[in-house]
Amino acid sequence: MPRTTVLVPALVLALLLAEGGGGMGRASAAAAELTITAIPVPELKAVFGRVESRTVVPARARIGGTIRQIGVTEGSEVKEGQAIALVVDDKLALELNAAEAKIKELRSQLANARTELDRNQQLLTRGVVSQSRLDQLQTQFDVAANQVAAAEADKAVIAQRATEGAIVAPATGRVLTVPVTLGSVILAGEEVARIASGQYYLRLSLPERHAADIKENDTVLIGQRGLSPAKGGDRTTARPGRIVKIYPEISDGRVIADVEVAGLGDYFVNERTLVWIPVGRRAVIAVPPEAVTTRHGIDYIRVASPDGPLDVAVILGETFPDNGGTRVEVLTGLKDGDRIVLPGSTK
Known part of the structure; x- marks a missing residue:
């Protein structure tokens, strides 16, 4: 047998050992294992919320x-x-001039009434005029004084209108x-x-079929500014908000809800932003992102078995936050109760 025919099978065997059996072969034991259980997560619906001012x-x-x-x-x-x-x-200036002229006229009449009253008071002491004549002049003086006061009040009203x-x-x-x-x-x-003038908030308009699924004080996720998913980000970068009011009237098949969130003061009024709202719950199989390896465009997760660890091909779903970290959903390839091998130093 030629020498090359012996080297080729040996080279193929070395490559298979290096790749762990093409993604499904056995691998050496890893440092840590994690038992997978289905966990309930909120079923989120992506909608657009509109920024509005409270007042x-x-x-x-x-x-x-x-x-x-x-x-x-x-x-x-x-x-x-x-x-x-x-x-x-411009008419207010003319009205002020007229009011001032009226006041001058009435003040002249008041001065004349005062002079006449003083003169008749002196004549009364001499017995020249009667007390009834003096009372009549006193009344005329009081009327003139009241007319001056009324004219001054009218002028003050006009001046106030000018300041308004x-x-x-x-x-x-x-x-x-x-x-x-x-x-x-x-x-x-x-x-x-x-x-x-009021605090900014988000107003949501949701399809009527979700009216029974949303509740006040539910937590929602608000994306970054921008209508496109590329600018708005995803759930892992979203910030939380809280549903503070759900309006009882459904109009045109839509239910209206208000969301309170901090930091909207620099937004434009009526600006739209991406919001994820909970409309139910579902059970998912999720793993830490570090448990997933990708080779040749295919995602694998190492699963513990009686015969040793196996690399299982999986299809991944969305990534969501979990207890300060993140988890990635596994759509196919794993089941509840599987033990996965996390990357680590081999024994």
């Missing part, structure tokens, strides 16, 4: 007039009481819309700006 308050004009100043734009941060626009009514041309922010928050422009004419009560 949106309008900043309204208190008087009618022409807008002369606008100090904010969409996206501006404002503080409660901050002046954001100015409305000017300054439109202030009703609450601290972010300006969403400014539906007016400089020079536009508005009436009292019209909206000048809308301000998102």
Whole structure:
């Protein structure tokens, strides 16, 4: 027999030993074993949640007039009481002038009534005029004094209306819309700006078939910003949130739920983000990711058997967090009660 015919079978045998029997052969004992049991995990459904503000308050004009100043734009941060626009009514200046002229007129009448009253008081002491005449003059003086007080109050009302041309922010928050422009004419009560003043939250719209599966205080997972799965990430990188309210009315086959989550203050109002919500539970076979090895595009898990460890080909599912770590679901290849061999130093 030629020498080459002896070397070829020996080389094939060495390769088979090095690869552990092509993924199904026996392997030497590993350092640790883990018994696999089916564990219940939440059945999660991926939906899009919309960022909303708990309260949106309008900043309204208190008087009618022409807008002369606008100090904010969409996206501006404002503080409660901050002046954001100015409305000017030119008629108020004319009304103030008229009120001032009226006050001067009434003050002249009051001065005249006072002079007449003082003169008749002196004549009464001399017995020239009667007491009834003095009482009549006293009444005229009181009427004139009251008229001056009323005119001054009317002037104060007009002055107050002039100061109400300054439109202030009703609450601290972010300006969403400014539906007016400089020079536009508005009436009292019209909206000048809308301000998102409340805490941000996520609003979910779910199919009606999940109405009985979701509950208040359930934990949900919120992805990163971005509509695509590439930007939104997966469940392992998601952050938790909590369902705080489920609305009892179902509209157009959708049930509405609100989710509270920290750190949404830098989001846009009405921005959508990926959310995973629990809609049930299922039993899965899951293993630590380090128990899986991949060779030639096929995933293997080493399973303990009476004849020694065997590499079993498996099909993997999704990865999910578990007790501070992660687990990967095994769809086929393992069953409840199998003992897997974790990688480690061989004995």
